Every structure is written in C-alpha cells, then in structure tokens.
Amino acid sequence: MxxxxxxxxxxxxxxxxxxxxxxxxxxxxxxxxxxxxxxxxxxxxxxxxxxxxxxxxxxxxxxxxxxxxxxxxxxxxxxxxxxxxxxxxxxxxxxxxxxxxxxxxxxxxxxxxxxxxxxxxxxxxxxxxxxxxxxxxxxxxxxxxxxxxxxSRPMKGAALAHEVGVEHRRVIPAVGSARFRIAALDTGIKDNIHRLLSERGVETHLLPPTSTFEDVQALDPDGLFLPNGPGDPATAGPLIQVVTQALHGRLPVFGICLGNQILGQALGLRTYKLRYGHRGTNVPVIDARTGRVAITAQNHGFALDAGPGRTFTTPFGTALVSHYCPNDGTVEGLRCLEAPAFSVQYHPEAAAGPHDARPLFDEFVTLMEKGREA
Incomplete structure (x- = not known):
C-alpha cells in the first residue's frame, strides 16, 4: 500500500x-x-x-x-x-x-x-x-x-436499491422452530437484522426490490419488513405501491430507515434531503408519546416532511409521528393508529451501536401475533 x-x-x-x-x-x-x-x-x-x-x-x-x-x-x-x-x-x-x-x-x-x-x-x-x-x-x-x-452523479434522484438488493429470493431460517414467516423487500438489509429476527423465531424470505405485491402474497406471510438502504426515497415508487397494497390488505408492516421513508410516502408524506444527514451511533431520539429518550444508530441523508408529535390523516386512518430527533426535529418514527404498521428512521439492530431500540423487533412479533388473531 x-x-x-x-x-x-x-x-x-x-x-x-x-x-x-x-x-x-x-x-x-x-x-x-x-x-x-x-x-x-x-x-x-x-x-x-x-x-x-x-x-x-x-x-x-x-x-x-x-x-x-x-x-x-x-x-x-x-x-x-x-x-x-x-x-x-x-x-x-x-x-x-x-x-x-x-x-x-x-x-x-x-x-x-x-x-x-x-x-x-x-x-x-x-x-x-x-x-x-x-x-x-x-x-x-x-x-x-x-x-x-x-x-459524477448526485445522490438526489438516485435509485440505488436495485444495485444492492438480492436478485433472487433467499430464505433466512429461524433459530429453532419458525413461529412466523415474513417477506422482506431487500433494499440493502444488514446481517444483524437477520440475526435478531431469526432469534425471535422469524423465517425471513428476502425478496428482490423489484418484487410486486403478488410476489409478497405468494408467500402467505405474517408480515412485511422494509429495511434500510441507499439512494433517494422519492425514487421508490414501485416499493411504495407494494406497501400501499399491504396496508389495504392489513398485513403487518415494520420499516427501518429507508423503510420508514417508504411507509411515510405510502401514508401520503413527502421526503426531502437533509443538509448533512444523520450518520453515527450516538443520535438521540424522543418518543413523542412517553418522552423517553433513546440513543440510536443512524445513517440517512433524507427525511420525511412532518412535524414532531403530529397526527395526520391517511387513506388507512390516522397516523402519528411517533418519534423525533431533538437536535433538528427530524421525523424518526411513524405509527398507524388504525392499521398494523409502524416504522423508525433509526437502526434498532444497531450494528454497531446501542441496543436501546431492539425491543422494536419484539413489537413487530406482537403485531404479527395480533394479526393472526384478527
């Protein structure tokens, strides 16, 4: 060298x-x-x-x-x-x-x-x-x-999910007996997400980012997972359409990072580019409902355009801006109050980073359990 x-x-x-x-x-x-x-x-x-x-x-x-x-x-x-x-x-x-x-x-x-x-x-x-x-x-x-x-090409307007996602379906088995089967649209999923889902008895079917809702339905999944990934979320039109159909079908949805922005757009929000983004393992996030602060791992240069703690009307009922960053007011989470869907802008799998937000994976499991009972 x-x-x-x-x-x-x-x-x-x-x-x-x-x-x-x-x-x-x-x-x-x-x-x-x-x-x-x-x-x-x-x-x-x-x-x-x-x-x-x-x-x-x-x-x-x-x-x-x-x-x-x-x-x-x-x-x-x-x-x-x-x-x-x-x-x-x-x-x-x-x-x-x-x-x-x-x-x-x-x-x-x-x-x-x-x-x-x-x-x-x-x-x-x-x-x-x-x-x-x-x-x-x-x-x-x-x-x-x-x-x-x-x-060189700017990041604004860049559609990059297809450059990092799998080309063919891949199955990540659960640890022990599979309690749930989920579809995950691979926009750049991290390996630690697989580990945390598998530990909770979740069998993950990793699908290419070009997949349709019909591809998701063919798996008869208990839930839909939207992971992290690169690029401008405004270019994710086909993925947004898949999430919209999942919400209509009341399939439980959990989104992380890019997944938060995709869910937000499916709910009617717009995205914008941050001045310099959030990238690190020490970003504070406030839960708007409880006031509790978590230290989180983050990597994003775009955000959803909405105010902290705001409720808004969607085609699927009322939704809430559930989390925000006290540093700049950036939206850090969404929660549908009448549909089985929620998301966060940060990384609860945190590899590397703090483990404050790992219970969100348990919440996704609970949401899928309720979906089976419905």
Whole structure:
C-alpha cells in the first residue's frame, strides 16, 4: 500500500490533501461524515453507504483491525474512505488483517492524514456534496479533478436499491422452530437484522426490490419488513405501491430507515434531503408519546416532511409521528393508529451501536401475533 500523496476534492472546489490509504486510483461519490467512535467495519459493509465517500470524525481509526465476524454484508459498499490517523498495527484478538489491508483487498480508495475536523465543519456549514479521492503517484491538475467530481452523479434522484438488493429470493431460517414467516423487500438489509429476527423465531424470505405485491402474497406471510438502504426515497415508487397494497390488505408492516421513508410516502408524506444527514451511533431520539429518550444508530441523508408529535390523516386512518430527533426535529418514527404498521428512521439492530431500540423487533412479533388473531 503505497504512501504517496493523495487529494480529496469537493464539488465546491475545496481540496484536502493527505496520503494514499487502501487501494490507489480514483473514487467518486457523495461526501458524508460519520460520528461513530467504533464500528467502522459495520459502517463500511452497510449497503446504505453505497456510492458515498465516508469520513470518520473520530481521529484514530483501525485500532482493532478487520475480522471475519463483523461484516454486515458480503462486501464493502462505501465508495471511498477518509480518516485522519489510521492504525498501522491493529491490536485485537479477532483481527485477521489491518483496515488498510482490507480496503486494498477490496479495491476501496481511501485517504489518510486529512484534517477531518476542518472537513466535518465544512460539511456542516455547507452541506453534503459530491467529492472525489484521487490517489495516484502523479495527481491530475486541480481543474481535471474538479471536473470529474462535478460530472459524477448526485445522490438526489438516485435509485440505488436495485444495485444492492438480492436478485433472487433467499430464505433466512429461524433459530429453532419458525413461529412466523415474513417477506422482506431487500433494499440493502444488514446481517444483524437477520440475526435478531431469526432469534425471535422469524423465517425471513428476502425478496428482490423489484418484487410486486403478488410476489409478497405468494408467500402467505405474517408480515412485511422494509429495511434500510441507499439512494433517494422519492425514487421508490414501485416499493411504495407494494406497501400501499399491504396496508389495504392489513398485513403487518415494520420499516427501518429507508423503510420508514417508504411507509411515510405510502401514508401520503413527502421526503426531502437533509443538509448533512444523520450518520453515527450516538443520535438521540424522543418518543413523542412517553418522552423517553433513546440513543440510536443512524445513517440517512433524507427525511420525511412532518412535524414532531403530529397526527395526520391517511387513506388507512390516522397516523402519528411517533418519534423525533431533538437536535433538528427530524421525523424518526411513524405509527398507524388504525392499521398494523409502524416504522423508525433509526437502526434498532444497531450494528454497531446501542441496543436501546431492539425491543422494536419484539413489537413487530406482537403485531404479527395480533394479526393472526384478527
């Protein structure tokens, strides 16, 4: 892994010099920052980061190396990686190689030695934007690099679920006897979601994101699960249609992250792009009904357009904005009061992150139990 010069270039013309880290070459994507202190392996393998260059605000990254147990999918999905001070010699009993070695092995272009504090402040003030990492022995001139960044595709309007989801149905068995069967539209589901559902006796049928409601019905499921995923939720028209039909059929629905935005649109809400998004494992969320605060793991750059604690009328009865972020009022959860459906914007499976919200999986099981009794 050569330690020659590298450059991070943003679409507003800003440049951040550093050293080559991981693979060499060129990487283009949306420049975002993640505030997690740990869990970089889970972050990099989360499909929600597809086509994004991830910068870690924590200055020291890679101390525990890379192991063969903590991946959240079968590959790194981040388009590029930006760190300040990478650990060259990891120390952890599970480590099999260094973070830099894994980036190199998977062809992920990174840059180290960047003033990440200044970069984070810049993105907070000016918002996320397209960026590029240029890591070659002889860097192109500034005009060439900036032209490449500005020619890359923006995240707004990007339909990416089909790029990360399964192509064919896949079954994740329950641990022990299967108590429930669910259909999950794979828009970028994380492996820990499978684990938590399986532990609760749920057999998950993972369906391609192009699936229809007829495909869901053919499974005779007890519920429909809408996971996390990348891209602009406004492009998810076919998925929204599937959820709309599920609500008409009173099939229990549970959505996470992108799934929250898909359910919200099925209920009549619109989405918008956040200035710099929520990405990390330390985001507070308030339950509007109880006032209880949970610390959550999040990764989203879009949000639903509604006010905290607001109730609104939908084609399926009244719904409630059940959770919100006290930092900026962002919608963090929805709950249908007359239909069997709820969702959250954060990640209750939290890999990595706090376990405050894991009981939501139990709530989904309870909802399916009530559905059987109805």
């Amino acid at each position: 050569a330690q020659h010069s590298a450059m991070l270039v943003l679409e507003d013309g800003s440049q951040f010099p550093g050293l080559a880290y991981g693979a060499t070459g060129r990487s283009l994507g949306e420049m975002v920052f993640c505030t997690s202190m740990t869990g970089y392996q889970e972050t990099l393998t989360d499909p929600s980061y597809h086509r994004q260059i991830v910068m870690q605000t924590a200055p020291q990254i890679g101390n525990t190396g890379w192991n063969d147990e903590d991946d959240e999918s079968d590959r790194i999905w981040a388009a590029g990686y930006v760190v300040r001070d990478p650990a060259l010699h990891p120390s952890h009993w599970q480590a099999r190689r260094s973070l830099g070695e894994e980036l190199y092995r998977q062809g992920i272009v990174g840059i180290a030695g960047v003033d990440t504090r200044t970069l984070a402040r810049h993105l907070r003030e000016h918002g996320t934007m397209r960026g590029g990492i240029f890591s070659v022995p002889t860097l192109p001139d500034s005009t060439t690099m900036l032209t490449a960044v500005r020619a």
